[in-house]
Amino acid sequence: MSNFSSATSRRRFVQWALGATVAAPLAGCSVLNGGSGSSGSSGGNSGGPVEKSNITLGILGTQGSVGAKLAEKYGYFKQQGLNVTIKPYAQGPQAVPALINGELDFAVINYVSYYQAIAAKTLDAKVVVDGDVATETSQAIMAKPDSGIRTAKDLVGKKVGIQASKSLAELLVRATLKDNDVDPNSVTYLPITFPNIPAAIKSGQLDAGVEVEPYLTTSEQKDGLQPVIKIISGSTANMPVTGYIATSKFIDANPKTVAAFQRALFTAQRDATDRAKVAEVLPELSGVDQATAALLNLDTFPTANNPAQLQRVITLLQAYGGMTAQLNAADYLVPTPQM
Structure with missing residues (x-):
């Protein structure tokens, strides 16, 4: 599966592009x-x-x-x-x-x-x-640039953060692995919330993690992580x-x-x-x-x-x-x- 280098460059080029798939609540009503x-x-x-x-x-x-x-x-x-x-x-x-x-x-x-x-x-x-x-760019698996993770096969034996057990994040990872002929059970899924995934990756608690906006972008900006595998693609494209x-x-x-x-x-x-x-x-x-x-x-x-x-x-x-x-x-x- 291709990496996100071109998508990331495109996003930086079209900085007017807007969106927010986030997990944080509003400040007030x-x-x-x-x-x-x-x-x-x-x-x-x-x-x-x-x-x-x-x-x-x-x-x-x-x-x-x-x-x-x-x-x-x-x-x-x-x-x-x-x-x-x-x-x-x-x-x-x-x-x-x-x-x-x-x-x-x-x-x-x-x-x-x-x-x-x-x-x-x-x-x-x-x-x-x-x-x-x-x-395909509003949710993705994030990892360190030197993680060696670029394709679904690279996740075998790795620890991946998935927000919560049986969450959409976990289901999307499992489907992506299956789409790429990788056993969905070959990954260790750890329930770590979106805001805490960057720190868990940096500390080594996780090898990678599913992120949504705005954490996808802020983890790139502040933590040096990068999107490495698409999970909204193939059988999961355009997922509600x-x-x-x-x-x-x-x-x-x-x-x-x-x-x-x-x-x-x-x-x-x-x-x-x-x-x-x-x-x-x-x-x-x-x-x-x-x-x-x-x-x-x-x-x-x-x-x-x-x-x-x-x-x-x-x-x-x-x-x-x-x-x-x-x-x-x-x-x-x-x-x-x-x-």
Whole structure:
């Protein structure tokens, strides 16, 4: 598998390129003041009033929440008759109890955790909006320049950091090894969080580790590490990462509210093709300054829900995550509304 030298040079050349797949939470919460907020406010293109206009959304400090921040900034929630209070969470699963007990109406969560919960029957919820899709440069295996690691075969017998056991990071490494005819069990997987992986590599605790933005870029800048192996490629190309979910109970009781929320988010995610607009929300989401944000690699942001795409996450879990449940992504996905 080819190394990342050309991709790294390209990123430094096009320093205006923006993106943020990060694991850090937002510094604080924010509220969109969009009108009176009384139940029954009219939503734009909704065909009638929404059932609930004051809603609370739990987000992550990751690229999967870019749509929410753009919808807030540009008034798309307000246009749909929604007053949205945004609450940050460090990890998506932390928001699940608040979602279940009604403190949150919607929440951003990584798909691996979501489908694991669905399979375990500990969560009755559906994906409302597909949040972000990884690209081949927004996640990668990092190592020291003199590590000797350049291909999947070079990972045999090595210690690799993977954020958490059975996380997307681990599944992507396992799939990459399998794609390159390497035994996925020939690597030692160590659960070390993204922010701590650079130090673990430098100390020798790890030989390599999976990184996402902004840690991918900051580990290059501050720690001298480099991306050595692509993990968003081949069978894992364009892999969905996170989505906005709501409980089935809330969806059934508030169909117009859900459709209005979807329209606001998908409108915002169309805006996310404009890097200048994404740049306006990246620093708050990623926790880095504007100059560093300009070096980060950007995910892509779907403008419609595609069950075939999300089925790939389930397939990945079944192949490498020990999932035995036969889930159909379409059964856990709210269709895209008329825009």
